[in-house]
Amino acid sequence: MAEADLRACRDFACPEMDLEEFIRWSERHGNLFLDVPSWMEHYRRFDFVIGARIHGVMLALQVGVPGVVIAHDSRTLELCQMMHVPYVLARDVASGITREQLPSLFKFDADAFDRNRRMLARRYVDFLEANELNPVGWLKDIAAAAH
Numbered sequence: 759m760a761e762a763d764l765r766a767c768r769d770f771a772c773p774e775m776d777l778e779e780f781i782r783w784s785e786r787h788g789n790l791f792l793d794v795p796s797w798m799e800h801y802r803r804f805d806f807v808i809g810a811r812i813h814g815v816m817l818a819l820q821v822g823v824p825g826v827v828i829a830h831d832s833r834t835l836e837l838c839q840m841m842h843v844p845y846v847l848a849r850d851v852a853s854g855i856t857r858e859q860l861p862s863l864f865k866f867d868a869d870a871f872d873r874n875r876r877m878l879a880r881r882y883v884d885f886l887e888a889n890e891l892n893p894v895g896w897l898k899d900i901a902a903a904a905h
Contacts, residue, residue, distance in 0.1 A: 806860060810848070812837050819843065819871065826864050841878070842871045876904035 759767075761777075768780040775783065791797035797814075798821045801807060807818035807825035812834055815825040829835040830848040838845035844866045846855075855863065879900040886893045893901075 806864075808855070808860075810834070812841075812843060816841070816843055819866070819868075824864055824866060826860075842867070842874045873904075876900055880904035 801818040810828045818825040827845040829845040883901040
């Protein structure tokens with residue numbers, strides 16, 4: 759990576775670190791996924807995923823790894839509620855989360871999640887087709903299971 763790009767990443771993520779410290783931190787903690795299947799495969803190594811981004815937690819759930827979103831804004835909360843993704847409010851865990859607390863935070867009905875996912879896919883396919891757009895095959899497959 760060009761040094762200017764590396765510095766830009768450091769300035770965005772960890773501006774308090776010097777460049778060498780950021781490089782060591784990135785090598786230890788950073789991951790870059792160039793496609794969704796790689797990201798999903800990465801999650802198979804874990805027993806539980808917790809994060810503030812709904813996309814990562816949804817991918818974990820889709821590969822069978824339990825997860826919970828820390829809902830830090832109204833949009834994230836709305837998405838979690840709409841898609842039946844487990845969440846906790848950031849204000850409720852502002853002092854931290856212990857391993858012992860995780861079971862009480864994680865309430866997930868996999869069957870309800872799947873039914874909801876199929877129903878949302880069906881609605882999306884119906885919308886696309888009503889607007890003379892052709893949905894991709896995998897989306898139609900998910901939606902077809904809603905009937």
